Amino acid sequence: MSGLSANKGLWAGAAAVVAGGLVLIAADAPTGGDPGVRTFVLSNIYIASSGDGGTCPVMADGGIETYFKMLPPAEQAKYADPAHPGQIEQAKRGPLEQAMNEHFGFRRVAIKGGNPGGKQVQAKLPPDFRADVTPTPEQAIEIGALNGFPKGRGRLAFSNLTVAYSACTNPEDFPALGKGFVTYDGPVSAGMNLDGKAGKEDFKGPDGTPGVDNQLWRAVGCVKPFREYGEPKIAHKIFISARAPTLIEIRDIGDPRNDPDVTVNVYAGADPVVRDGRGEALASSSFTVDPDPTLRASVKGRIENGVLTTDPVDLKLNYKEQIVDAPRVFRGARIRAVLGDDGRIEGSIFGYYTLASYWSSIEQMTQNGANLTGVSCPGVKAAIERYADGYRDPRTGKFTAISSAYNFFGVRAYIVDKAKS
Amino acid sequence: MTGTTRPLRSPLLWSAFALLGACGLAAARADEPTAPIGPSQVRRLSEAQYRNTIADLFGPDIKVVGRFEPDMRGNGLLAVGSSAVSVSPSGFDQYEEIARGIAAQVTDKEHRAAQVGCEPGPADPKGLACARRFAEKFGLQLFRRPLASAEAAAWAQRAVQSGEALGNYDAGLAAVLAGMLTDPRFLFRIDMPGRDRVAIDGYSRAARLSYLLWDTTPDAELLEAARAGRLDSPEGLSAQVDRMIASARFAGGVRAFFTDFLRLDEIETLSKDALIFPAFSSSVANATREQTLRTITDLLIDHDGDYRDLFTTRRFAMTKALGPIYDIPIARDGWYMHEFPQGDPRAGLLTQASLLALHSHPGRTSPTLRGKALREVLLCETIPTPPANVNFAVVQDVNNPTLKTTRARLQAHLDDEECASCHRRTDPIGLGLEQFDGAGQFRTRENGETIDIRSQFDKVDFDGAAALGRLLHDDEAASTCLVKSVWRYANGRDAGDADTPSLEALTKHFAGDGHRFPALLRSIATDPAFYAFPATPRRSPRQVAASRITESSR
Numbered sequence: 001m002s003g004l005s006a007n008k009g010l011w012a013g014a015a016a017v018v019a020g021g022l023v024l025i026a027a028d029a030p031t032g033g034d035p036g037v038r039t040f041v042l043s044n045i046y047i048a049s050s051g052d053g054g055t056c057p058v059m060a061d062g063g064i065e066t067y068f069k070m071l072p073p074a075e076q077a078k079y080a081d082p083a084h085p086g087q088i089e090q091a092k093r094g095p096l097e098q099a100m101n102e103h104f105g106f107r108r109v110a111i112k113g114g115n116p117g118g119k120q121v122q123a124k125l126p127p128d129f130r131a132d133v134t135p136t137p138e139q140a141i142e143i144g145a146l147n148g149f150p151k152g153r154g155r156l157a158f159s160n161l162t163v164a165y166s167a168c169t170n171p172e173d174f175p176a177l178g179k180g181f182v183t184y185d186g187p188v189s190a191g192m193n194l195d196g197k198a199g200k201e202d203f204k205g206p207d208g209t210p211g212v213d214n215q216l217w218r219a220v221g222c223v224k225p226f227r228e229y230g231e232p233k234i235a236h237k238i239f240i241s242a243r244a245p246t247l248i249e250i251r252d253i254g255d256p257r258n259d260p261d262v263t264v265n266v267y268a269g270a271d272p273v274v275r276d277g278r279g280e281a282l283a284s285s286s287f288t289v290d291p292d293p294t295l296r297a298s299v300k301g302r303i304e305n306g307v308l309t310t311d312p313v314d315l316k317l318n319y320k321e322q323i324v325d326a327p328r329v330f331r332g333a334r335i336r337a338v339l340g341d342d343g344r345i346e347g348s349i350f351g352y353y354t355l356a357s358y359w360s361s362i363e364q365m366t367q368n369g370a371n372l373t374g375v376s377c378p379g380v381k382a383a384i385e386r387y388a389d390g391y392r393d394p395r396t397g398k399f400t401a402i403s404s405a406y407n408f409f410g411v412r413a414y415i416v417d418k419a420k421s
Numbered sequence: 422m423t424g425t426t427r428p429l430r431s432p433l434l435w436s437a438f439a440l441l442g443a444c445g446l447a448a449a450r451a452d453e454p455t456a457p458i459g460p461s462q463v464r465r466l467s468e469a470q471y472r473n474t475i476a477d478l479f480g481p482d483i484k485v486v487g488r489f490e491p492d493m494r495g496n497g498l499l500a501v502g503s504s505a506v507s508v509s510p511s512g513f514d515q516y517e518e519i520a521r522g523i524a525a526q527v528t529d530k531e532h533r534a535a536q537v538g539c540e541p542g543p544a545d546p547k548g549l550a551c552a553r554r555f556a557e558k559f560g561l562q563l564f565r566r567p568l569a570s571a572e573a574a575a576w577a578q579r580a581v582q583s584g585e586a587l588g589n590y591d592a593g594l595a596a597v598l599a600g601m602l603t604d605p606r607f608l609f610r611i612d613m614p615g616r617d618r619v620a621i622d623g624y625s626r627a628a629r630l631s632y633l634l635w636d637t638t639p640d641a642e643l644l645e646a647a648r649a650g651r652l653d654s655p656e657g658l659s660a661q662v663d664r665m666i667a668s669a670r671f672a673g674g675v676r677a678f679f680t681d682f683l684r685l686d687e688i689e690t691l692s693k694d695a696l697i698f699p700a701f702s703s704s705v706a707n708a709t710r711e712q713t714l715r716t717i718t719d720l721l722i723d724h725d726g727d728y729r730d731l732f733t734t735r736r737f738a739m740t741k742a743l744g745p746i747y748d749i750p751i752a753r754d755g756w757y758m759h760e761f762p763q764g765d766p767r768a769g770l771l772t773q774a775s776l777l778a779l780h781s782h783p784g785r786t787s788p789t790l791r792g793k794a795l796r797e798v799l800l801c802e803t804i805p806t807p808p809a810n811v812n813f814a815v816v817q818d819v820n821n822p823t824l825k826t827t828r829a830r831l832q833a834h835l836d837d838e839e840c841a842s843c844h845r846r847t848d849p850i851g852l853g854l855e856q857f858d859g860a861g862q863f864r865t866r867e868n869g870e871t872i873d874i875r876s877q878f879d880k881v882d883f884d885g886a887a888a889l890g891r892l893l894h895d896d897e898a899a900s901t902c903l904v905k906s907v908w909r910y911a912n913g914r915d916a917g918d919a920d921t922p923s924l925e926a927l928t929k930h931f932a933g934d935g936h937r938f939p940a941l942l943r944s945i946a947t948d949p950a951f952y953a954f955p956a957t958p959r960r961s962p963r964q965v966a967a968s969r970i971t972e973s974s975r
Contacts, residue, residue: 277702278695414750
């Protein structure tokens with residue numbers, strides 16, 4: 001007997017017990033144990049890899065790799081790995097990064113003290129600066145000017161603890177660092193046909209389905225860390241945004257295997273996902289829903305042979321990981337997921353990832369983070385703008401989002417939505 | 422540096438203390454059954470009592486860092502074992518380390534003003550008067566009785582001399598404090614005779630009361646009552662007992678008893694196979710213990726409930742960390758009282774994860790362990806230990822393709838008549854709890870087979886844990902066992918034949934009072950017999966030898 005079915009009995013009993021003490025089902029009672037409702041917490045939402053059917057002949061260079069290749073041979077030799085000519089020696093990435101910073105004039109100054117992200121120069125601050133208030137973009141530029149940044153430059157970085165100028169804050173200033181960037185040109189990609197068309201830019205799915213829209217994979221599918229984190233074997237071992245996970249609630253389930261009309265609610269959790277003794281997400285934990293109304297969505301869906309598919313819906317999903325706090329905004333997203341009898345859920349989100357929210361997640365890595373992971377911010381920026389294919393801005397005529405495919409998995413959870421009271 | 426100051430000891434006191442007879446069983450295993458433990462004049466502070474005492478006297482921010490000499494369970498109770506344990510040489514070293522750490526904190530810059538409150542000055546150039554006030558204050562608090570004038574003067578003199586030798590006045594004070602913290606009068610509760618030498622004196626009464634009702638040292642009011650002789654009169658004693666039971670600290674005393682009685686201290690070292698029970702962790706284990714203690718105090722203190730209802734209550738203390746174990750949604754932060762609905766399998770302490778997990782194996786349940794614990798702990802029965810050559814292969818083979826359930830595997834084991842005689846007393850009880858796995862999580866199937874929870878308790882049929890709880894609720898033996906256990910806990914010894922009338926009277930009053938636990942403690946705490954001066958038992962050669970070993974560490 002699954003825990004869920006055991007709890008159905010519990011809740012059915014609870015519904016009957018109103019007198020004689022505590023009322024279990026209150027206005028803000030959590031869901032998850034109610035009949036006809038299944039609820040989950042997602043421990044990872046990760047970019048869907050194209051798998052074995054779509055490899056990269058060469059991988060994209062990160063910014064620091066590109067800089068390394070730009071160096072004259074004698075200079076390059078100072079940082080090269082003797083065992084692997086043409087590659088950077090691991091121990092010399094730090095000095096190389098320092099040389100790169102100096103060469104390009106990258107700057108970062110701490111605005112709230114300490115040494116966020118490493119050794120920092122303390123910023124000269126305007127007289128009206130308040131440490132308890134996050135500066136506006138204009139104030140960040142003002143701080144940049146006070147500290148000798150190029151005119152009009154200066155962006156908040158590292159969880160708003162620094163103001164920086166680099167290839168990640170201003171990729172347009174450093175196109176040279178995107179020269180080693182390559183995109184994915186294979187024929188296969190995960191994803192689904194979002195626009196109902198089968199154009200020449202579209203991929204085939206791993207199962208041969210034509211018309212798959214996943215231009216984000218075309219843009220960044222050869223960036224090593226993204227490809228690695230998209231591998232299911234790796235993805236299953238890590239939690240992403242565990243401190244602010246995404247919650248999925250499926251209501252109005254009649255037949256758990258086949259139901260043509262269910263309601264799917266997506267929430268942001270305000271409690272962290274905890275690992276169990278196996279290192280997996282702890283099942284049956286309770287999660288409070290983040291009260292921010294922009295972080296919740298509701299959409300109709302259907303279950304066919306145990307597979308849930310939703311109608312299109314706009315989603316804003318928390319993505320808080322280390323110094324990154326960049327909610328993922330998907331337009332016209334469909335959820336497709338397998339609901340396991342063991343209480344697990346595994347599936348995908350197919351939709352148009354807005355360029356602004358995607359770029360925010362890259363920019364917030366900071367130059368140092370991009371160097372550590374081998375990402376070229378100018379390369380990524382140029383690629384996503386080039387391949388963007390959704391939600392054209394009528395004013396500029398440019399696309400504002402890019403088709404994408406993300407996978408996720410999660411376990412059974414209880415959802416406490418106090419806003420419903 | 423105060424942190425490295427050696428404590429000032431009283432060698433003569435340790436010698437005198439050794440003659441009191443607290444020795445001999447320091448090396449016994451914690452779970453080893455012992456012969457009946459009789460009256461003793463001394464009882465070693467438990468680790469919890471030590472910590473509570475330090476927190477009460479110096480504040481919760483004073484850290485007690487170090488490993489304590491393990492407490493010993495004496496015939497089921499640590500409180501009884503406390504009358505039979507001494508301090509080993511290595512244990513004394515630990516106490517010394519802990520004492521030095523405490524003394525260093527108490528006299529450091531952060532705490533000195535509040536704790537010491539004086540310093541050398543023009544009127545007291547050497548600081549002798551200040552040191553004396555320091556010694557008198559902490560002597561009274563730590564030894565639970567005032568220092569004699571000459572002794573206070575001696576402690577003060579030594580503090581000043583030590584401070585001069587170390588070039589730091591406060592280091593001298595710290596040395597004195599560390600010395601007091603390693604003094605047997607602190608580490609042991611020592612009963613001193615009253616004037617009639619039949620009963621213990623007022624300060625000894627205060628200590629008995631305080632550690633029974635609060636599990637910590639007497640407060641100023643209780644010490645004052647002892648000084649004024651008010652604890653020698655029934656009225657004065659009753660007034661203090663009533664005050665203490667009405668205090669918020671009473672919950673600490675109740676928690677201490679049930680921690681000991683239900684062996685909840687053993688949860689500290691409980692571990693489970695993480696692959697089999699991934700939801701169970703050490704933090705969850707601690708939460709299960711807290712749940713049980715909060716459930717108990719909620720019923721017995723906050724609602725002045727009937728002790729027997731602990732076996733049937735559906736009102737469990739709950740917190741988010743336990744949600745996955747109980748598989749219930751938790752909508753609140755912090756602890757709250759959760760009511761399980763009628764018909765839910767969770768009812769009574771027997772269905773709480775603490776006891777279910779504690780009396781299971783790391784990777785599977787054990788109806789035998791659960792049944793044994795119920796009989797020994799809750800019914801005060803004795804189950805013999807199994808012979809050393811028992812073959813457990815069948816029971817342990819959880820992957821046996823034909824014996825899929827624990828019940829089936831145990832049945833195969835019981836085909837051995839020699840084993841069956843004891844297992845018949847334990848296993849049927851535990852089989853009724855089989856719907857809860859080794860981590861206390863509810864289940865209805867084991868290896869794909871439906872778990873059968875129909876069983877028998879003392880020839881009465883029952884169906885599952887809730888029904889078993891109802892049987893225990895109505896079983897007089899459970900109430901009688903509680904009374905006996907509380908009495909043994911309070912007196913720190915096993916009951917003898919001469920104690921039978923007292924126990925019978927207590928049991929009768931307990932039932933008459935509606936099985937109210939505070940009333941039971943009140944009966945004991947106001948009974949003149951509780952304050953009888955213990956006769957010093959004759960010491961065996963082994964005890965003498967052990968005391969010498971203890972002495973050699975001085």
